[in-house]
Amino acid sequence: MKTRILKVPLAGKDESALGRWATTRPDGTADLNTWEVPSSSSSSSSPSPADNNDDPLEPLREAAHLLRTTATPVAFPTETVYGLGADATRSAAVRGIYSAKGRPSDNPLIVHVSDLAMLRRLLLNLPSPSSSSPGEGEGEEQGERGGDDPIPAIYHPLITRFWPGPLTILLPLPSPSPLAPEVTATQRTFGARMPASALARSLIALACAPLAAPSANASTRPSPTTAQHVRDDLDGKIELVLDGGACAVGVESTVVDGLCDPPVVLRPGGVGIEELRRCPGWEGVVKAYRDRVAAEGGREGEEEAAPRAPGMKYKHYSPRARVVLFESGGDKVGDGDEVRTLVQAETQKKGEKTRAVGVIRTGRWPVAGGLECSGLGEVVVDGEGEGDTGFVVKEGQLLGEDGTETAAARLLDVDLGGDVKGVAHGLFAALRELDRRGADVIFVEGVNDGDGIAAAVMNRLRKAASDIRT
Numbered sequence: 001m002k003t004r005i006l007k008v009p010l011a012g013k014d015e016s017a018l019g020r021w022a023t024t025r026p027d028g029t030a031d032l033n034t035w036e037v038p039s040s041s042s043s044s045s046s047p048s049p050a051d052n053n054d055d056p057l058e059p060l061r062e063a064a065h066l067l068r069t070t071a072t073p074v075a076f077p078t079e080t081v082y083g084l085g086a087d088a089t090r091s092a093a094v095r096g097i098y099s100a101k102g103r104p105s106d107n108p109l110i111v112h113v114s115d116l117a118m119l120r121r122l123l124l125n126l127p128s129p130s131s132s133s134p135g136e137g138e139g140e141e142q143g144e145r146g147g148d149d150p151i152p153a154i155y156h157p158l159i160t161r162f163w164p165g166p167l168t169i170l171l172p173l174p175s176p177s178p179l180a181p182e183v184t185a186t187q188r189t190f191g192a193r194m195p196a197s198a199l200a201r202s203l204i205a206l207a208c209a210p211l212a213a214p215s216a217n218a219s220t221r222p223s224p225t226t227a228q229h230v231r232d233d234l235d236g237k238i239e240l241v242l243d244g245g246a247c248a249v250g251v252e253s254t255v256v257d258g259l260c261d262p263p264v265v266l267r268p269g270g271v272g273i274e275e276l277r278r279c280p281g282w283e284g285v286v287k288a289y290r291d292r293v294a295a296e297g298g299r300e301g302e303e304e305a306a307p308r309a310p311g312m313k314y315k316h317y318s319p320r321a322r323v324v325l326f327e328s329g330g331d332k333v334g335d336g337d338e339v340r341t342l343v344q345a346e347t348q349k350k351g352e353k354t355r356a357v358g359v360i361r362t363g364r365w366p367v368a369g370g371l372e373c374s375g376l377g378e379v380v381v382d383g384e385g386e387g388d389t390g391f392v393v394k395e396g397q398l399l400g401e402d403g404t405e406t407a408a409a410r411l412l413d414v415d416l417g418g419d420v421k422g423v424a425h426g427l428f429a430a431l432r433e434l435d436r437r438g439a440d441v442i443f444v445e446g447v448n449d450g451d452g453i454a455a456a457v458m459n460r461l462r463k464a465a466s467d468i469r470t
């Protein structure tokens with residue numbers, strides 16, 4: 001099976017072509033109850049091939065058909081990273097995700113919903129309506145009967161403030177549960193998220209089912225933020241990748257548990273902890289994750305044996321190259337001698353083959369991290385399904401101590417810029433791009449581990465790094 005990349009025209013540009021909220025609150029904002037997808041009749045009334053090629057819903061219908069009728073998962077973009085989706089209510093379909101990714105089966109999946117009506121049906125174990133066409137249903141079965149909302153009250157302020165968006169909430173698993181047991185592994189809760197991407201919500205609505213979807217990378221690799229990243233990892237293992245361009249946020253959702261006291265953050269992500277703290281009931285939210293992996297063994301490893309978010313214990317986000325993270329940034333890539341020794345150690349393993357050193361900068365380091373090099377020039381990154389990851393790669397020749405090209409190594413430089421949102425947006429793509437260009441070692445300039453998305457960036461980098469310098 002050759003994996004196809006299917007472009008969704010208009011994705012990210014004109015969301016109204018993909019769907020709309022059926023009802024609004026008195027103040028005119030969306031109430032998130034019912035996400036409606038235009039029916040196919042509007043496009044078939046003018047069935048010229050050109051029109052059809054421009055219909056952004058056509059690829060979504062094809063993907064939804066696969067999701068409804070097969071056990072092969074479909075990759076699709078969300079605002080965080082690309083997800084690998086399957087009908088969360090069918091065991092065979094969910095097992096397809098684990099086998100395509102090579103994912104350990106004790107790591108539960110996030111359930112993605114198109115609207116609150118779908119989430120409430122799930123919590124009340126009510127069947128899905130057979131079609132999500134407009135006019136049918138209109139949310140009568142939403143299950144919100146006065147104060148009888150099946151969504152726990154602690155989450156209401158978060159839903160109002162952050163949904164649709166990069167936040168996953170843990171909910172009690174209903175009993176009996178419509179979810180396939182493979183979704184939750186052994187947990188008595190399930191993670192739910194309503195993505196900000198209209199494309200994702202319309203796909204879920206057309207599939208007429210909540211979609212279980214982990215990030216669409218092969219297990220342990222950096223998460224994919226373009227359709228091409230997905231194909232690089234899963235080619236031949238899935239049939240279809242919907243291409244909606246590069247993901248806006250670039251790191252995964254924040255995972256929170258509000259069912260315990262105090263509420264906790266299980267994974268830092270697109271929503272920062274201080275933003276959560278501003279919501280009623282969340283003032284005392286605490287961190288319940290670690291940035292380092294258990295792999296180093298020792299006490300830290302033992303303590304991580306039963307992490308609250310099972311996925312956080314695994315090696316993650318790793319390119320093939322060895323990642324060396326410089327925590328506090330500094331004003332260049334360590335001191336010259338230290339770096340040269342490191343480069344030599346890493347590149348020697350390659351023998352006579354050309355060696356390559358990658359540098360990822362986040363605002364303070366000068367070009368090439370201050371390493372001496374010659375002939376630095378921009379290289380073109382393009383190809384089907386690439387999207388705009390927001391950086392350029394420069395390539396040159398690393399110079400030896402005496403200023404000559406003795407090091408026989410290429411230098412690959414990526415500047416992600418000084419804005420932490422831009423760093424998050426390009427981070428996984430940069431790690432993948434340097435890998436693709438044969439980097440043996442990648443030096444990364446850390447960002448200040450402060451507020452917001454910076455915590456997610458440093459969490460991913462610490463997990464990707466095999467060497468952390470302070």
Ligand code: TXA
Nearest residue numbers: 080083108187189190191214215252253309310311312
């Ligand atoms: O942004 C995202 O969240 C992306 C996109 C595709 O939506 N998805 C994603 O899924 O990152 P995944 O499977 O790569 O990560 C899910 C994380 C894991 O750390 C997992 O252990 C945790 O959420 N998780 C899911 N369900 C859980 C549960 N019931 N209890 C504790 N942790 C859970």
Ligand code: MG
Nearest residue numbers: 214215216223
């Ligand atoms: Mg993942």
